[in-house]
Amino acid sequence: MNAFTDEERSALVRVPVEKWDADRRVVCEDDVAEEIPVALEYNGISHAVMMTSPYDLEDFALGFSLSEGILQDRSELYDCEVIPGCDGIQVQMQVATERFVALKDKRRNLTGRTGCGLCGAETLEQAIRRPEATIGTAMFSAAQIHAGMKTMRNMQRLQKYTGATHAAAWMTVEGSIDLVREDVGRHNALDKLIGAMAAKRLDFSAGAALITSRASYEMVQKSATMGIGFLAAISAPTSLAIRMAEESNVTLIGFVRDQSHVVYAQSHRLIRATSK
Numbered sequence: 001m002n003a004f005t006d007e008e009r010s011a012l013v014r015v016p017v018e019k020w021d022a023d024r025r026v027v028c029e030d031d032v033a034e035e036i037p038v039a040l041e042y043n044g045i046s047h048a049v050m051m052t053s054p055y056d057l058e059d060f061a062l063g064f065s066l067s068e069g070i071l072q073d074r075s076e077l078y079d080c081e082v083i084p085g086c087d088g089i090q091v092q093m094q095v096a097t098e099r100f101v102a103l104k105d106k107r108r109n110l111t112g113r114t115g116c117g118l119c120g121a122e123t124l125e126q127a128i129r130r131p132e133a134t135i136g137t138a139m140f141s142a143a144q145i146h147a148g149m150k151t152m153r154n155m156q157r158l159q160k161y162t163g164a165t166h167a168a169a170w171m172t173v174e175g176s177i178d179l180v181r182e183d184v185g186r187h188n189a190l191d192k193l194i195g196a197m198a199a200k201r202l203d204f205s206a207g208a209a210l211i212t213s214r215a216s217y218e219m220v221q222k223s224a225t226m227g228i229g230f231l232a233a234i235s236a237p238t239s240l241a242i243r244m245a246e247e248s249n250v251t252l253i254g255f256v257r258d259q260s261h262v263v264y265a266q267s268h269r270l271i272r273a274t275s276k
Contacts, residue, residue, distance in 0.1 A: 004157070007055040010034065011158055011182075033164040035184045037088035040064060043100045044092075053158070053165060053183045054089055056192045057082050060183075061091045063195030067222035069129065070103055071095060074198040128240075129221060133249040136205035136229025141271040142261065144175040145208070145232050149256050152210050155180045159212075168193040169210045170202070177210075178202075186213035187222070194226055204228050215254055217241040224248035230269050232256050237264050 004012070017030045033053060040048045040061055047070075052060060058080050065071040076096040083090040095103075152169040159165045159182065168189040170179045179200075181192035190211060197204065208230035209223055215237035221244060223231045231245070232253040245252035245265035252265040263270060 008157065011053040011055045012161060031161045033158060033162040033184050039088060039090045041090060041092045042070070042095050042103055045104075047103065049088075050185070050188065052185060052188045054084075056181055056183075056196070057089065057091055059181060059192040059195035059199065060188060061093055061195065062198055063191035063193065065093070065095070066198055067191055067194050067225050069225060071099055074201075128217070128244075129225070130244070131221060131224035131248050133247070134205065134224055134227050134229040135249070136227060136269075138173045138206050138208060138230055139269045139271050140171070140173075140175070140208055140230060141273070142259075144171070145210075145253065145256055145261065146259060147175060148177055148208070148210050149232070149234065151177045152180055152212070156182055156212070158182045165189070167212045170197060171208045171210055173206055178207075186211065186216075187218055189213075190219060190222055194222065197226075208232060210256075214238070215241050215252060217244050220244045220248070220250055220252060224250050229266075232261070 011034050012031045013034045014029050014031055017028060019026045019028060035051050036054050037049050038052045038057060039046050061080050062074060062077055065077060071077055076099050077093060079094040081092045083092060148171040152167055155177065156167045159167065165182045165184055166186040166189045167180055167182045169177050170193060171177055179193060179196050181189050181196060183189040183192060204227040209228050211219060211233045213233060214235040215231060215233035217238055217240040220231060220241045229249065230251045234256055235254060237252055237254045242252060242264045249266055251269040253261050253263050255262045
């Protein structure tokens with residue numbers, strides 16, 4: 001494996017540990033995943049504090065802004081500066097005035113957000129955004145999905161060292177893995193992937209997102225918001241994720257392991273093998 005970059009190294013912390021094998025103890029050092037608070041600020045106003053792996057934060061900020069509907073296009077982000085501090089990291093963004101005004105109008109406190117995704121919501125309408133139906137036509141065979149999952153796992157550099165990070169990957173219609181992003185949080189990994197794709201101006205409708213986590217409704221929501229029509233997860237979806245996938249025309253596949261998988265919604269994008 002190639003040496004870590006300085007930015008990747010910032011996501012690792014070396015700590016003293018005791019490793020036990022039966023009754024045999026070895027005192028040594030081990031690499032663990034770093035997890036720190038990252039404050040996302042828009043035009044000088046703090047909006048959210050997320051616990052993340054402290055790298056690829058420009059991708060994270062852009063992806064979060066797009067997938068949460070704060071920005072409608074990457075061109076509305078004018079500047080992004082990552083500022084390390086003693087207690088965490090500030091990501092200061094300058095966004096279009098129209099988007100900032102809209103953010104203030106619907107602003108909710110997401111500080112301390114966990115997997116629920118509902119902290120700070122005051123109404124049911126705020127709690128669950130319902131994206132428009134996706135129009136992606138990219139189709140994939142089961143063989144491509146399973147090969148893509150295997151490739152993604154092989155590209156998880158931090159996971160191999162720490163065993164503590166999730167990943168999200170983008171697979172093209174040809175079946176190749178073009179981008180992989182990692183984070184201690186599954187939502188963050190997907191947001192980093194979305195941000196990296198937006199920065200490269202990739203077509204969200206022309207591929208599939210692969211994730212190494214369960215498919216919660218937020219993962220479907222973020223995918224649908226960006227126009228991603230194909231989401232494959234290594235673990236199970238929730239019932240709300242399935243309903244949202246059906247409503248937003250997202251092909252949702254779970255339990256992609258070994259040579260098996262389960263299709264939960266919109267199966268028309270899965271290419272079936274022809275029987276001999």
